[in-house]
Amino acid sequence: MLPFISSGSRLGVVHPGADAGIYMQCRYLLAPVYITGDKEQMPDTVLYVGDFNGRDSAMMTQINNRRVLWQASDSIYHYYLTSIR
Amino acid sequence: MQRTTLYILITGFAVCIISCLYFLLLALGISSMLLALILTLAAVGGMVWFFIREKTGLLSEQSSFRMAITAFLLLNMMMRVDAITEKYGGWDAWAIWNLHARYLANPDHWQQLFLNVRYGHPDYPMLLPATIAYFSRVIGAGPELPAFILGIFFTFAIPVLLFMQQAQKSIIIATIVALVPAMDTFFLHQGVSMYADVPLAFFFLCAVIAVSLPVAYRLRFLLAGAALGCCIWTKNEGMILAGIFFLYHVRGIMKERGLLWLLMGAVMPILTLLILKVGFAPANDLVQGIGYHTLAQLTDTHRYIVVYSSFKKILSEQLSYMMSGIFICGILYLWRKVIPGKNMMMIWTCIIAYFMVYIMSSQDLEWHLATSADRLLLQLMPATMLIIAEEISDIGPFSFMRFNFAGQ
Numbered sequence: 001m002l003p004f005i006s007s008g009s010r011l012g013v014v015h016p017g018a019d020a021g022i023y024m025q026c027r028y029l030l031a032p033v034y035i036t037g038d039k040e041q042m043p044d045t046v047l048y049v050g051d052f053n054g055r056d057s058a059m060m061t062q063i064n065n066r067r068v069l070w071q072a073s074d075s076i077y078h079y080y081l082t083s084i085r
Numbered sequence: 086m087q088r089t090t091l092y093i094l095i096t097g098f099a100v101c102i103i104s105c106l107y108f109l110l111l112a113l114g115i116s117s118m119l120l121a122l123i124l125t126l127a128a129v130g131g132m133v134w135f136f137i138r139e140k141t142g143l144l145s146e147q148s149s150f151r152m153a154i155t156a157f158l159l160l161n162m163m164m165r166v167d168a169i170t171e172k173y174g175g176w177d178a179w180a181i182w183n184l185h186a187r188y189l190a191n192p193d194h195w196q197q198l199f200l201n202v203r204y205g206h207p208d209y210p211m212l213l214p215a216t217i218a219y220f221s222r223v224i225g226a227g228p229e230l231p232a233f234i235l236g237i238f239f240t241f242a243i244p245v246l247l248f249m250q251q252a253q254k255s256i257i258i259a260t261i262v263a264l265v266p267a268m269d270t271f272f273l274h275q276g277v278s279m280y281a282d283v284p285l286a287f288f289f290l291c292a293v294i295a296v297s298l299p300v301a302y303r304l305r306f307l308l309a310g311a312a313l314g315c316c317i318w319t320k321n322e323g324m325i326l327a328g329i330f331f332l333y334h335v336r337g338i339m340k341e342r343g344l345l346w347l348l349m350g351a352v353m354p355i356l357t358l359l360i361l362k363v364g365f366a367p368a369n370d371l372v373q374g375i376g377y378h379t380l381a382q383l384t385d386t387h388r389y390i391v392v393y394s395s396f397k398k399i400l401s402e403q404l405s406y407m408m409s410g411i412f413i414c415g416i417l418y419l420w421r422k423v424i425p426g427k428n429m430m431m432i433w434t435c436i437i438a439y440f441m442v443y444i445m446s447s448q449d450l451e452w453h454l455a456t457s458a459d460r461l462l463l464q465l466m467p468a469t470m471l472i473i474a475e476e477i478s479d480i481g482p483f484s485f486m487r488f489n490f491a492g493q
Binding site: 031038 | 180183187190191193
């Protein structure tokens, strides 16, 4: 995913529940990109991290309304890097 | 002082110099690794030359018997850490220290680090992150390997320093005092978790060692100052430890006209920290949390009971050997009708200061204690072990233990 994101950019992260771990892991792996989880100040580019087993319909609706730049999955999560249309 | 002790101290200070220079160059907008390398080599080389030139016959060589015990200590620790090491370290390692290092390793966008106010603690001192960032740029890889190597250095150096320092008085007490932390899984786990607590413990131990050197060794206050500066540049708690250390030793320092030496040793990390705190970092969350409610917290007896229970639990479980040593010293003081030594009083003052940090903390108290109290008390463990060993061998009835197999 890193080739899609410039080092100096700002990125929002949306993830299920209140698990700070996902947010912190994103911040660690994507540093020095600035990551925010603040829904009030979401930048244009947002990374959605969705639960693999329980598809979050509200999150999927948000993703469908955006342009998907990149997506991937592992055994736990789906990842969608999106920007505004 | 053992020659090996001086080399270990110098290596620790070299880490501090690398981190200070790397951070200062970033702050000045200079991203040249070559310049950082040249400056670091010049500074470290100059320091090594300066200290070695001053040997004044006080540096003793390591005997083969002591070398054998040191090798046993290192082997023992190596075998133990293998099973407890995690690739990315503990939570604070990747969420704070190595995260900071990843930012600092990028000379163009490193200042984005200071936007991470939520959970990021960007005001934390940068000794570890800046050194890790420097070496991760040198090797062209992530921060994990340099962080792990640094963690191993500081963790392994502590028992070795304890042994070397005490072996001059009693090889038996030295072996016991070094072997106890070397076999302690809690200490080793914290060390290889890539946290900054063990490095802080190392530098605080260095400061205690430095002031314990013979008066004839005129660089002892320079070493002590450098160690205190490293404490301050490693963690915010280092400021508390350095302040208390200074208060307890200020009379001796002034008496021997050592203040200038002490300041010379500490000036570089202190200035670098000032630049970080004034020029870049946001306010510390704990300091920012102090307000009118703090007065109410100070008079809340329930908070004292909660903090006391937590400290008691840690000191009787994870650090029971440290508490046992303090207890033995207490019995010796009563038996010999002497007052505790200055260094022992200093340790108690540090424990009380940490106690009061929790009383005044604006964080959820239970959470704050659960996530940090054991590590804070661990920071005092190595210095306490050395002080316990010195008190026991100085005032205790263990004169037979002064027998030294090495004949030195």
